[in-house]
Amino acid sequence: MRLWTARVFGTLGTQILMLAVGWQMYDLTGSAWDLGLVGLLQFLPALLLTLVAGHVADRVHRGRIVAVCVGLQALVAVLLLLATYEHWVSRGWLLGISLVLGTARAFQMPAQQALTPLLVPPALLPQAMSLSAAGMQAATIGGPALGGAIFLAGASAVYASGVLLFAVSVVLLSGLRYEHVPPPREPMTMRSVLAGVHFIWEHKPILGAVSLDLFAVLLGGATALLPMFAKDILHTGPWGLGLLRAAPAVGALVISIALTRWPLQRKVGRTLLLSVGLYGLCMVVFGASTSLLLSLAVLAISGGADMVSVVVRQSLVQLETPNAMRGRVSAVNSVFIGASNQLGEFESGATAALLGPVGSVVLGGIGTLVVAALWLKIFPGLAQRDTLQ
Known part of the structure; x- marks a missing residue:
């Protein structure tokens, strides 16, 4: 529970920090391009450094790595607090x-x-993953x-x-205890850094699960187009957009x-494929919907289906590795997730420019259904997987 609580506090801190940074950037420049740059500059290090970070995570005490990273975010919050108070925040x-x-x-x-598999028995890992996901969704x-409520008192608040939320998270993380056996000294080579890629390629059930999530999010994501649906199709305002963005998280x-x-x-492989298929079907219905209530309902169901996929995939990856x-x-899994989210938003925008938002989302949902059906044939070991262990 110590790690779970630390992650909830850390995620809350990250969410309110990102909200404030985005608001300040737009307040300073009034530029959508600059808002995009904020997201891009947070994504690029993950794309460029994650494989190196995975190598480090297999060499150094993982609890200390997480504590240092959260501590660095606390320091950033301190610097932003000072910069805002002294009025020298800039683009x-x-x-x-x-x-x-x-x-x-x-x-x-x-x-x-x-870190999680080191703190709970293997038999309890799926439940631990579900509990972790519940905490992260609540914090999100x-x-x-x-x-937004605190912002009424100003960005400094x-x-x-x-700073307070990150500090609590660091204190909790610093108290984590598990048996850390330092591995034999090994130089950081291209072979060692890419060992995770090789491992996933050689273990087809893991490859199937990770790639399935990649293509499902890449094709079926509709987040980037929600403002268009809210304004032009569902004819609602910012409050409706807020509900649309929150609906998947509530379902999850x-x-x-x-x-x-x-x-x-039992039948976890088939459940994984069915959940991805359900996600795709929800996207088809959402794309064709002109009712706000129906759209909210299918987005909530899609979030729940996606959560089933996330728990099965993460549990399978950790137990098999x-x-x-x-x-x-x-680290490889993180790259797949990050790339699918970013590229998925680009894909949605590109296809919407050609087909309109409805065509983009409906086509993406159909594509997700096709991928789920293909993966049933391409990765029979995953489809036939009965239990996670």
Whole structure:
């Protein structure tokens, strides 16, 4: 529970920090391009450094890596607090801060993912993953709302709250205890850095699970187009857009809590493929919907289906991977997730420019259904997987 609580506090801190940075950037420049740069500069370090970070996570105490990364984010919040209070926040300053935050999270994510299996027995790992996901979803839903409420007192109050949340997370992480056996000294070579890629390629069930998630998010994601649906198709305002963005997280939270109580026991491979298929079907219905209530309902169901996929995939990856490799394999998994989210938004925008938002989302949902059907044939070992262990 110490790691879970630390992650919830850390995620809350990250959410309100990102809200404040985005708001300040737009307030300073009024430029959508600059908002895009904030996201890009947080993504690039993850793309460039994650494989190196995975190698580090397999060599160094993972709890300390996560604590240092969260501590670095606390330091960033302190600097933003001072800069805001002294009125020397600038566009370049915020872009530089975004790069530092992206670098910290590039090292944090592989170590954090590989840490959970060291703290719980293998038999309880799926439930632990579900509980972790429930906490993260709650923080993802509550963080922006909390940040927005605190912002009424000014940006300085938001950054001060971030410092406090990160500090609590660091204290909890510093108290984590597990048996860390330093591996034999090995130089960082291209072969060792890419060992996680080789491991996933050789283990087809893991490759199938990770690549399935990549293509599902790449093809079926609709987040980038939600403003268009809210304004032009569902004819609602900013409040409706907020509901649309929150709906998948609400569905994911409900399912993650349910999986904590009733973990998946049998036919996990087929369940994974069916959940991805359901996600694709929800996207088809959402794309064709002209009703706000129907759209909210299918987005919530899609979030729940995606959560089933996430829990099965993450549990399978961690249980199938030897501890000495978990950092590097988790790093590859993080790259797949990050790339699918970023490229998925680009794909949605590009196809929407050609086909319109409805055509883009419906076609993406159909593509996701096709991928789920193809993976049933291409990865029979994954489809026939009965239990996670």
